[in-house]
Amino acid sequence: MDADSNGMQSSSLSLDTDQQPGNKKRNRAPNYTDKEIRTLIRLIFTHLDVVENKKTDSETWRIKCLVWNSIMEDFNRSDLGSVKRTAEMLRQKYDSIKKWARKKEAKNREEESKPKPDYVHMEDYEKELLHVLETHGGNSGQPCESTTTVHPPLNSVKFENGCSSLSANDDSNNDFQEERFIVTDEDMLWDLPADTTYRPRLNLVKKQLEHLEREEQRQLTEHHYRMRTEEIKRKIYLNKGRRARIEHRKKxxxxxxxxxxxxxxxxxxxxQPLNS
Structure with missing residues:
Protein backbone atom coordinates (compact mmCIF):
# COMPACT_ATOMS: atom_id res chain seq x y z
CA MET A 1 0.00 0.00 0.00
CA ASP A 2 2.79 2.40 0.89
CA ALA A 3 4.58 1.68 -2.36
CA ASP A 4 1.40 2.25 -4.35
CA SER A 5 0.68 5.52 -2.55
CA ASN A 6 4.25 6.71 -3.11
CA GLY A 7 3.99 5.85 -6.80
CA MET A 8 0.71 7.74 -7.12
CA GLN A 9 2.21 10.75 -5.33
CA SER A 10 5.28 10.76 -7.60
CA SER A 11 3.14 10.45 -10.72
CA SER A 12 0.88 13.27 -9.56
CA LEU A 13 3.93 15.44 -8.86
CA SER A 14 5.33 14.85 -12.32
CA LEU A 15 1.92 15.58 -13.82
CA ASP A 16 1.70 18.86 -11.93
CA THR A 17 5.20 19.77 -13.07
CA ASP A 18 4.35 19.10 -16.71
CA GLN A 19 1.19 21.19 -16.45
CA GLN A 20 2.94 24.25 -15.05
CA PRO A 21 2.58 27.15 -17.50
CA GLY A 22 6.22 28.13 -17.06
CA ASN A 23 7.41 24.82 -18.52
CA LYS A 24 5.18 25.00 -21.57
CA LYS A 25 7.16 25.35 -24.79
CA ARG A 26 6.26 28.17 -27.12
CA ASN A 27 4.93 26.97 -30.45
CA ARG A 28 7.02 28.06 -33.40
CA ALA A 29 5.55 29.82 -36.39
CA PRO A 30 4.85 27.58 -39.39
CA ASN A 31 7.61 27.17 -41.92
CA TYR A 32 7.67 29.47 -44.92
CA THR A 33 6.02 28.15 -48.04
CA ASP A 34 7.60 28.49 -51.46
CA LYS A 35 5.06 31.18 -52.34
CA GLU A 36 5.91 33.14 -49.18
CA ILE A 37 9.64 33.00 -49.93
CA ARG A 38 9.14 34.19 -53.51
CA THR A 39 6.86 37.01 -52.34
CA LEU A 40 9.44 38.08 -49.74
CA ILE A 41 12.26 38.11 -52.31
CA ARG A 42 10.11 40.10 -54.74
CA LEU A 43 9.30 42.71 -52.09
CA ILE A 44 12.94 42.98 -51.04
CA PHE A 45 14.06 43.52 -54.63
CA THR A 46 11.99 46.72 -54.71
CA HIS A 47 13.85 48.02 -51.63
CA LEU A 48 17.26 46.45 -52.26
CA ASP A 49 19.21 49.73 -52.11
CA VAL A 50 18.05 50.28 -48.52
CA VAL A 51 18.04 46.65 -47.33
CA GLU A 52 21.61 46.04 -48.55
CA ASN A 53 22.94 49.41 -47.39
CA LYS A 54 26.03 48.62 -45.29
CA LYS A 55 26.19 52.00 -43.54
CA THR A 56 25.87 51.93 -39.75
CA ASP A 57 24.79 55.48 -38.97
CA SER A 58 21.53 56.27 -37.18
CA GLU A 59 19.92 57.76 -40.29
CA THR A 60 20.41 54.50 -42.17
CA TRP A 61 18.89 52.51 -39.30
CA ARG A 62 15.82 54.72 -39.26
CA ILE A 63 15.30 54.25 -42.98
CA LYS A 64 15.84 50.50 -42.70
CA CYS A 65 13.24 50.27 -39.93
CA LEU A 66 10.73 52.09 -42.09
CA VAL A 67 11.48 49.89 -45.09
CA TRP A 68 11.22 46.61 -43.18
CA ASN A 69 7.94 47.79 -41.70
CA SER A 70 6.72 48.52 -45.23
CA ILE A 71 7.83 45.07 -46.43
CA MET A 72 6.01 43.48 -43.47
CA GLU A 73 2.77 45.31 -44.27
CA ASP A 74 2.89 44.40 -47.97
CA PHE A 75 3.77 40.79 -47.12
CA ASN A 76 0.92 40.37 -44.63
CA ARG A 77 -1.56 42.04 -47.00
CA SER A 78 -0.79 39.49 -49.72
CA ASP A 79 -2.96 36.39 -50.03
CA LEU A 80 -0.53 33.94 -48.41
CA GLY A 81 -2.65 32.48 -45.62
CA SER A 82 -3.55 33.41 -42.06
CA VAL A 83 0.01 33.45 -40.66
CA LYS A 84 1.23 36.97 -39.93
CA ARG A 85 4.99 37.48 -40.06
CA THR A 86 6.72 40.23 -38.12
CA ALA A 87 9.39 42.47 -39.59
CA GLU A 88 12.05 40.71 -37.53
CA MET A 89 10.89 37.30 -38.80
CA LEU A 90 11.09 38.47 -42.41
CA ARG A 91 14.54 39.99 -41.91
CA GLN A 92 15.88 36.81 -40.32
CA LYS A 93 14.38 34.70 -43.10
CA TYR A 94 16.00 36.91 -45.75
CA ASP A 95 19.38 36.61 -44.02
CA SER A 96 18.94 32.83 -43.89
CA ILE A 97 18.09 32.65 -47.60
CA LYS A 98 21.20 34.67 -48.45
CA LYS A 99 23.44 32.54 -46.26
CA TRP A 100 22.27 29.20 -47.70
CA ALA A 101 22.29 30.47 -51.28
CA ARG A 102 25.93 31.54 -50.90
CA LYS A 103 26.84 28.21 -49.31
CA LYS A 104 25.22 26.32 -52.18
CA GLU A 105 26.99 28.48 -54.75
CA ALA A 106 30.35 27.90 -53.03
CA LYS A 107 29.71 24.14 -52.88
CA ASN A 108 28.83 23.98 -56.59
CA ARG A 109 31.91 26.03 -57.43
CA GLU A 110 34.07 23.48 -55.60
CA GLU A 111 32.35 20.62 -57.42
CA GLU A 112 33.24 22.07 -60.83
CA SER A 113 36.87 20.98 -60.49
CA LYS A 114 35.99 17.38 -59.61
CA PRO A 115 35.81 14.57 -62.21
CA LYS A 116 32.31 13.63 -61.06
CA PRO A 117 30.73 16.77 -59.63
CA ASP A 118 27.83 16.40 -57.21
CA TYR A 119 26.02 19.71 -57.56
CA VAL A 120 23.60 21.01 -54.95
CA HIS A 121 20.19 21.98 -56.30
CA MET A 122 19.55 25.72 -56.22
CA GLU A 123 16.14 27.30 -56.57
CA ASP A 124 15.63 29.85 -59.30
CA TYR A 125 14.99 32.61 -56.75
CA GLU A 126 18.31 31.77 -55.05
CA LYS A 127 20.19 32.15 -58.34
CA GLU A 128 18.34 35.38 -59.10
CA LEU A 129 19.09 36.72 -55.61
CA LEU A 130 22.82 36.01 -55.94
CA HIS A 131 22.87 37.59 -59.40
CA VAL A 132 21.11 40.72 -58.15
CA LEU A 133 23.40 40.95 -55.11
CA GLU A 134 26.47 40.54 -57.31
CA THR A 135 25.21 43.27 -59.64
CA HIS A 136 24.33 45.44 -56.66
CA GLY A 137 27.71 44.80 -55.04
CA GLY A 138 26.40 43.01 -51.96
CA ASN A 139 27.64 39.51 -52.79
CA SER A 140 31.32 38.80 -52.37
CA GLY A 141 30.98 35.32 -53.83
CA GLN A 142 32.60 33.76 -50.75
CA PRO A 143 30.81 31.43 -48.33
CA CYS A 144 30.02 32.80 -44.93
CA GLU A 145 28.62 31.29 -41.77
CA SER A 146 26.57 34.35 -40.96
CA THR A 147 25.51 37.46 -42.77
CA THR A 148 27.51 40.64 -42.30
CA THR A 149 24.42 42.80 -41.83
CA VAL A 150 24.51 44.60 -38.49
CA HIS A 151 21.10 45.33 -37.03
CA PRO A 152 20.12 48.39 -35.01
CA PRO A 153 20.13 48.28 -31.21
CA LEU A 154 16.74 47.71 -29.60
CA ASN A 155 16.93 50.95 -27.62
CA SER A 156 16.82 52.98 -30.84
CA VAL A 157 13.30 51.82 -31.77
CA LYS A 158 10.11 51.06 -29.91
CA PHE A 159 7.16 48.81 -30.75
CA GLU A 160 3.45 49.36 -30.98
CA ASN A 161 0.82 47.14 -29.32
CA GLY A 162 3.35 45.71 -26.85
CA CYS A 163 4.90 43.41 -29.41
CA SER A 164 8.32 43.45 -27.77
CA SER A 165 7.12 41.05 -25.05
CA LEU A 166 4.56 38.22 -25.23
CA SER A 167 2.21 37.49 -22.37
CA ALA A 168 1.06 34.07 -21.23
CA ASN A 169 -2.28 34.60 -22.97
CA ASP A 170 -0.48 35.23 -26.26
CA ASP A 171 1.44 31.97 -25.83
CA SER A 172 -1.70 29.99 -25.13
CA ASN A 173 -3.55 31.43 -28.11
CA ASN A 174 -0.51 31.17 -30.43
CA ASP A 175 -1.28 34.60 -31.88
CA PHE A 176 1.42 36.51 -33.68
CA GLN A 177 0.85 40.24 -33.50
CA GLU A 178 2.28 42.56 -36.10
CA GLU A 179 5.53 44.18 -35.08
CA ARG A 180 5.65 47.82 -36.11
CA PHE A 181 8.74 49.98 -35.81
CA ILE A 182 8.20 53.58 -34.79
CA VAL A 183 11.01 56.12 -35.14
CA THR A 184 11.48 57.90 -31.83
CA ASP A 185 13.38 60.92 -33.15
CA GLU A 186 10.86 63.77 -33.41
CA ASP A 187 13.04 65.57 -35.93
CA MET A 188 12.51 62.63 -38.26
CA LEU A 189 8.72 62.67 -37.87
CA TRP A 190 7.98 66.30 -38.60
CA ASP A 191 7.02 65.65 -42.23
CA LEU A 192 5.30 62.26 -41.76
CA PRO A 193 1.53 61.98 -42.35
CA ALA A 194 -0.84 61.25 -39.48
CA ASP A 195 -1.90 57.94 -41.02
CA THR A 196 0.73 55.37 -39.99
CA THR A 197 -0.07 53.22 -43.03
CA TYR A 198 1.84 55.55 -45.35
CA ARG A 199 4.69 56.53 -43.05
CA PRO A 200 7.18 53.85 -44.12
CA ARG A 201 6.99 54.90 -47.75
CA LEU A 202 7.73 58.60 -47.30
CA ASN A 203 11.48 58.50 -46.79
CA LEU A 204 11.72 55.57 -49.18
CA VAL A 205 10.19 57.69 -51.95
CA LYS A 206 12.66 60.47 -51.15
CA LYS A 207 15.57 58.06 -51.37
CA GLN A 208 14.27 56.64 -54.64
CA LEU A 209 13.92 60.12 -56.12
CA GLU A 210 17.45 61.02 -55.04
CA HIS A 211 18.69 57.76 -56.56
CA LEU A 212 16.89 58.50 -59.83
CA GLU A 213 18.35 62.02 -59.93
CA ARG A 214 21.86 60.68 -59.35
CA GLU A 215 21.34 58.03 -62.01
CA GLU A 216 20.03 60.63 -64.48
CA GLN A 217 23.00 62.91 -63.76
CA ARG A 218 25.40 60.00 -64.23
CA GLN A 219 23.82 59.06 -67.56
CA LEU A 220 23.91 62.69 -68.70
CA THR A 221 27.60 62.94 -67.80
CA GLU A 222 28.34 59.72 -69.66
CA HIS A 223 26.41 61.01 -72.69
CA HIS A 224 28.41 64.25 -72.73
CA TYR A 225 31.63 62.27 -72.39
CA ARG A 226 30.68 59.99 -75.28
CA MET A 227 29.70 62.96 -77.47
CA ARG A 228 32.97 64.73 -76.71
CA THR A 229 34.92 61.56 -77.45
CA GLU A 230 33.13 61.13 -80.78
CA GLU A 231 33.80 64.79 -81.65
CA ILE A 232 37.51 64.35 -80.92
CA LYS A 233 37.58 61.19 -83.04
CA ARG A 234 35.84 63.03 -85.89
CA LYS A 235 38.37 65.88 -85.73
CA ILE A 236 41.25 63.40 -85.71
CA TYR A 237 39.76 61.65 -88.75
CA LEU A 238 39.31 64.98 -90.56
CA ASN A 239 42.85 66.03 -89.71
CA LYS A 240 44.18 62.71 -91.00
CA GLY A 241 42.31 63.20 -94.27
CA ARG A 242 43.52 66.78 -94.57
CA ARG A 243 47.13 65.76 -93.90
CA ALA A 244 46.83 62.93 -96.40
CA ARG A 245 45.62 65.33 -99.10
CA ILE A 246 48.43 67.80 -98.34
CA GLU A 247 51.04 65.02 -98.45
CA HIS A 248 49.59 63.75 -101.74
CA ARG A 249 49.72 67.24 -103.26
CA LYS A 250 53.34 67.69 -102.16
CA LYS A 251 54.28 64.31 -103.61
CA GLN A 272 75.18 67.82 -127.39
CA PRO A 273 75.96 65.90 -130.71
CA LEU A 274 74.82 68.84 -132.81
CA ASN A 275 77.27 71.24 -131.16
CA SER A 276 80.12 68.81 -131.54
Missing amino acids: MEILELEIELKKKALMSFEQ
Whole structure:
Protein backbone atom coordinates (compact mmCIF):
# COMPACT_ATOMS: atom_id res chain seq x y z
CA MET A 1 0.00 0.00 0.00
CA ASP A 2 2.79 2.40 0.89
CA ALA A 3 4.58 1.68 -2.36
CA ASP A 4 1.40 2.25 -4.35
CA SER A 5 0.68 5.52 -2.55
CA ASN A 6 4.25 6.71 -3.11
CA GLY A 7 3.99 5.85 -6.80
CA MET A 8 0.71 7.74 -7.12
CA GLN A 9 2.21 10.75 -5.33
CA SER A 10 5.28 10.76 -7.60
CA SER A 11 3.14 10.45 -10.72
CA SER A 12 0.88 13.27 -9.56
CA LEU A 13 3.93 15.44 -8.86
CA SER A 14 5.33 14.85 -12.32
CA LEU A 15 1.92 15.58 -13.82
CA ASP A 16 1.70 18.86 -11.93
CA THR A 17 5.20 19.77 -13.07
CA ASP A 18 4.35 19.10 -16.71
CA GLN A 19 1.19 21.19 -16.45
CA GLN A 20 2.94 24.25 -15.05
CA PRO A 21 2.58 27.15 -17.50
CA GLY A 22 6.22 28.13 -17.06
CA ASN A 23 7.41 24.82 -18.52
CA LYS A 24 5.18 25.00 -21.57
CA LYS A 25 7.16 25.35 -24.79
CA ARG A 26 6.26 28.17 -27.12
CA ASN A 27 4.93 26.97 -30.45
CA ARG A 28 7.02 28.06 -33.40
CA ALA A 29 5.55 29.82 -36.39
CA PRO A 30 4.85 27.58 -39.39
CA ASN A 31 7.61 27.17 -41.92
CA TYR A 32 7.67 29.47 -44.92
CA THR A 33 6.02 28.15 -48.04
CA ASP A 34 7.60 28.49 -51.46
CA LYS A 35 5.06 31.18 -52.34
CA GLU A 36 5.91 33.14 -49.18
CA ILE A 37 9.64 33.00 -49.93
CA ARG A 38 9.14 34.19 -53.51
CA THR A 39 6.86 37.01 -52.34
CA LEU A 40 9.44 38.08 -49.74
CA ILE A 41 12.26 38.11 -52.31
CA ARG A 42 10.11 40.10 -54.74
CA LEU A 43 9.30 42.71 -52.09
CA ILE A 44 12.94 42.98 -51.04
CA PHE A 45 14.06 43.52 -54.63
CA THR A 46 11.99 46.72 -54.71
CA HIS A 47 13.85 48.02 -51.63
CA LEU A 48 17.26 46.45 -52.26
CA ASP A 49 19.21 49.73 -52.11
CA VAL A 50 18.05 50.28 -48.52
CA VAL A 51 18.04 46.65 -47.33
CA GLU A 52 21.61 46.04 -48.55
CA ASN A 53 22.94 49.41 -47.39
CA LYS A 54 26.03 48.62 -45.29
CA LYS A 55 26.19 52.00 -43.54
CA THR A 56 25.87 51.93 -39.75
CA ASP A 57 24.79 55.48 -38.97
CA SER A 58 21.53 56.27 -37.18
CA GLU A 59 19.92 57.76 -40.29
CA THR A 60 20.41 54.50 -42.17
CA TRP A 61 18.89 52.51 -39.30
CA ARG A 62 15.82 54.72 -39.26
CA ILE A 63 15.30 54.25 -42.98
CA LYS A 64 15.84 50.50 -42.70
CA CYS A 65 13.24 50.27 -39.93
CA LEU A 66 10.73 52.09 -42.09
CA VAL A 67 11.48 49.89 -45.09
CA TRP A 68 11.22 46.61 -43.18
CA ASN A 69 7.94 47.79 -41.70
CA SER A 70 6.72 48.52 -45.23
CA ILE A 71 7.83 45.07 -46.43
CA MET A 72 6.01 43.48 -43.47
CA GLU A 73 2.77 45.31 -44.27
CA ASP A 74 2.89 44.40 -47.97
CA PHE A 75 3.77 40.79 -47.12
CA ASN A 76 0.92 40.37 -44.63
CA ARG A 77 -1.56 42.04 -47.00
CA SER A 78 -0.79 39.49 -49.72
CA ASP A 79 -2.96 36.39 -50.03
CA LEU A 80 -0.53 33.94 -48.41
CA GLY A 81 -2.65 32.48 -45.62
CA SER A 82 -3.55 33.41 -42.06
CA VAL A 83 0.01 33.45 -40.66
CA LYS A 84 1.23 36.97 -39.93
CA ARG A 85 4.99 37.48 -40.06
CA THR A 86 6.72 40.23 -38.12
CA ALA A 87 9.39 42.47 -39.59
CA GLU A 88 12.05 40.71 -37.53
CA MET A 89 10.89 37.30 -38.80
CA LEU A 90 11.09 38.47 -42.41
CA ARG A 91 14.54 39.99 -41.91
CA GLN A 92 15.88 36.81 -40.32
CA LYS A 93 14.38 34.70 -43.10
CA TYR A 94 16.00 36.91 -45.75
CA ASP A 95 19.38 36.61 -44.02
CA SER A 96 18.94 32.83 -43.89
CA ILE A 97 18.09 32.65 -47.60
CA LYS A 98 21.20 34.67 -48.45
CA LYS A 99 23.44 32.54 -46.26
CA TRP A 100 22.27 29.20 -47.70
CA ALA A 101 22.29 30.47 -51.28
CA ARG A 102 25.93 31.54 -50.90
CA LYS A 103 26.84 28.21 -49.31
CA LYS A 104 25.22 26.32 -52.18
CA GLU A 105 26.99 28.48 -54.75
CA ALA A 106 30.35 27.90 -53.03
CA LYS A 107 29.71 24.14 -52.88
CA ASN A 108 28.83 23.98 -56.59
CA ARG A 109 31.91 26.03 -57.43
CA GLU A 110 34.07 23.48 -55.60
CA GLU A 111 32.35 20.62 -57.42
CA GLU A 112 33.24 22.07 -60.83
CA SER A 113 36.87 20.98 -60.49
CA LYS A 114 35.99 17.38 -59.61
CA PRO A 115 35.81 14.57 -62.21
CA LYS A 116 32.31 13.63 -61.06
CA PRO A 117 30.73 16.77 -59.63
CA ASP A 118 27.83 16.40 -57.21
CA TYR A 119 26.02 19.71 -57.56
CA VAL A 120 23.60 21.01 -54.95
CA HIS A 121 20.19 21.98 -56.30
CA MET A 122 19.55 25.72 -56.22
CA GLU A 123 16.14 27.30 -56.57
CA ASP A 124 15.63 29.85 -59.30
CA TYR A 125 14.99 32.61 -56.75
CA GLU A 126 18.31 31.77 -55.05
CA LYS A 127 20.19 32.15 -58.34
CA GLU A 128 18.34 35.38 -59.10
CA LEU A 129 19.09 36.72 -55.61
CA LEU A 130 22.82 36.01 -55.94
CA HIS A 131 22.87 37.59 -59.40
CA VAL A 132 21.11 40.72 -58.15
CA LEU A 133 23.40 40.95 -55.11
CA GLU A 134 26.47 40.54 -57.31
CA THR A 135 25.21 43.27 -59.64
CA HIS A 136 24.33 45.44 -56.66
CA GLY A 137 27.71 44.80 -55.04
CA GLY A 138 26.40 43.01 -51.96
CA ASN A 139 27.64 39.51 -52.79
CA SER A 140 31.32 38.80 -52.37
CA GLY A 141 30.98 35.32 -53.83
CA GLN A 142 32.60 33.76 -50.75
CA PRO A 143 30.81 31.43 -48.33
CA CYS A 144 30.02 32.80 -44.93
CA GLU A 145 28.62 31.29 -41.77
CA SER A 146 26.57 34.35 -40.96
CA THR A 147 25.51 37.46 -42.77
CA THR A 148 27.51 40.64 -42.30
CA THR A 149 24.42 42.80 -41.83
CA VAL A 150 24.51 44.60 -38.49
CA HIS A 151 21.10 45.33 -37.03
CA PRO A 152 20.12 48.39 -35.01
CA PRO A 153 20.13 48.28 -31.21
CA LEU A 154 16.74 47.71 -29.60
CA ASN A 155 16.93 50.95 -27.62
CA SER A 156 16.82 52.98 -30.84
CA VAL A 157 13.30 51.82 -31.77
CA LYS A 158 10.11 51.06 -29.91
CA PHE A 159 7.16 48.81 -30.75
CA GLU A 160 3.45 49.36 -30.98
CA ASN A 161 0.82 47.14 -29.32
CA GLY A 162 3.35 45.71 -26.85
CA CYS A 163 4.90 43.41 -29.41
CA SER A 164 8.32 43.45 -27.77
CA SER A 165 7.12 41.05 -25.05
CA LEU A 166 4.56 38.22 -25.23
CA SER A 167 2.21 37.49 -22.37
CA ALA A 168 1.06 34.07 -21.23
CA ASN A 169 -2.28 34.60 -22.97
CA ASP A 170 -0.48 35.23 -26.26
CA ASP A 171 1.44 31.97 -25.83
CA SER A 172 -1.70 29.99 -25.13
CA ASN A 173 -3.55 31.43 -28.11
CA ASN A 174 -0.51 31.17 -30.43
CA ASP A 175 -1.28 34.60 -31.88
CA PHE A 176 1.42 36.51 -33.68
CA GLN A 177 0.85 40.24 -33.50
CA GLU A 178 2.28 42.56 -36.10
CA GLU A 179 5.53 44.18 -35.08
CA ARG A 180 5.65 47.82 -36.11
CA PHE A 181 8.74 49.98 -35.81
CA ILE A 182 8.20 53.58 -34.79
CA VAL A 183 11.01 56.12 -35.14
CA THR A 184 11.48 57.90 -31.83
CA ASP A 185 13.38 60.92 -33.15
CA GLU A 186 10.86 63.77 -33.41
CA ASP A 187 13.04 65.57 -35.93
CA MET A 188 12.51 62.63 -38.26
CA LEU A 189 8.72 62.67 -37.87
CA TRP A 190 7.98 66.30 -38.60
CA ASP A 191 7.02 65.65 -42.23
CA LEU A 192 5.30 62.26 -41.76
CA PRO A 193 1.53 61.98 -42.35
CA ALA A 194 -0.84 61.25 -39.48
CA ASP A 195 -1.90 57.94 -41.02
CA THR A 196 0.73 55.37 -39.99
CA THR A 197 -0.07 53.22 -43.03
CA TYR A 198 1.84 55.55 -45.35
CA ARG A 199 4.69 56.53 -43.05
CA PRO A 200 7.18 53.85 -44.12
CA ARG A 201 6.99 54.90 -47.75
CA LEU A 202 7.73 58.60 -47.30
CA ASN A 203 11.48 58.50 -46.79
CA LEU A 204 11.72 55.57 -49.18
CA VAL A 205 10.19 57.69 -51.95
CA LYS A 206 12.66 60.47 -51.15
CA LYS A 207 15.57 58.06 -51.37
CA GLN A 208 14.27 56.64 -54.64
CA LEU A 209 13.92 60.12 -56.12
CA GLU A 210 17.45 61.02 -55.04
CA HIS A 211 18.69 57.76 -56.56
CA LEU A 212 16.89 58.50 -59.83
CA GLU A 213 18.35 62.02 -59.93
CA ARG A 214 21.86 60.68 -59.35
CA GLU A 215 21.34 58.03 -62.01
CA GLU A 216 20.03 60.63 -64.48
CA GLN A 217 23.00 62.91 -63.76
CA ARG A 218 25.40 60.00 -64.23
CA GLN A 219 23.82 59.06 -67.56
CA LEU A 220 23.91 62.69 -68.70
CA THR A 221 27.60 62.94 -67.80
CA GLU A 222 28.34 59.72 -69.66
CA HIS A 223 26.41 61.01 -72.69
CA HIS A 224 28.41 64.25 -72.73
CA TYR A 225 31.63 62.27 -72.39
CA ARG A 226 30.68 59.99 -75.28
CA MET A 227 29.70 62.96 -77.47
CA ARG A 228 32.97 64.73 -76.71
CA THR A 229 34.92 61.56 -77.45
CA GLU A 230 33.13 61.13 -80.78
CA GLU A 231 33.80 64.79 -81.65
CA ILE A 232 37.51 64.35 -80.92
CA LYS A 233 37.58 61.19 -83.04
CA ARG A 234 35.84 63.03 -85.89
CA LYS A 235 38.37 65.88 -85.73
CA ILE A 236 41.25 63.40 -85.71
CA TYR A 237 39.76 61.65 -88.75
CA LEU A 238 39.31 64.98 -90.56
CA ASN A 239 42.85 66.03 -89.71
CA LYS A 240 44.18 62.71 -91.00
CA GLY A 241 42.31 63.20 -94.27
CA ARG A 242 43.52 66.78 -94.57
CA ARG A 243 47.13 65.76 -93.90
CA ALA A 244 46.83 62.93 -96.40
CA ARG A 245 45.62 65.33 -99.10
CA ILE A 246 48.43 67.80 -98.34
CA GLU A 247 51.04 65.02 -98.45
CA HIS A 248 49.59 63.75 -101.74
CA ARG A 249 49.72 67.24 -103.26
CA LYS A 250 53.34 67.69 -102.16
CA LYS A 251 54.28 64.31 -103.61
CA MET A 252 52.67 65.28 -106.91
CA GLU A 253 54.57 68.60 -106.95
CA ILE A 254 57.84 66.76 -106.32
CA LEU A 255 57.04 64.31 -109.12
CA GLU A 256 56.28 67.18 -111.50
CA LEU A 257 59.59 68.86 -110.61
CA GLU A 258 61.44 65.60 -111.18
CA ILE A 259 59.74 65.23 -114.57
CA GLU A 260 60.75 68.77 -115.57
CA LEU A 261 64.34 68.13 -114.51
CA LYS A 262 64.46 64.92 -116.50
CA LYS A 263 63.00 66.65 -119.56
CA LYS A 264 65.65 69.38 -119.38
CA ALA A 265 68.37 66.79 -118.92
CA LEU A 266 67.07 64.87 -121.92
CA MET A 267 66.93 67.99 -124.10
CA SER A 268 70.47 68.97 -123.15
CA PHE A 269 71.64 65.46 -123.91
CA GLU A 270 70.01 65.52 -127.35
CA GLN A 271 71.62 68.88 -128.21
CA GLN A 272 75.18 67.82 -127.39
CA PRO A 273 75.96 65.90 -130.71
CA LEU A 274 74.82 68.84 -132.81
CA ASN A 275 77.27 71.24 -131.16
CA SER A 276 80.12 68.81 -131.54
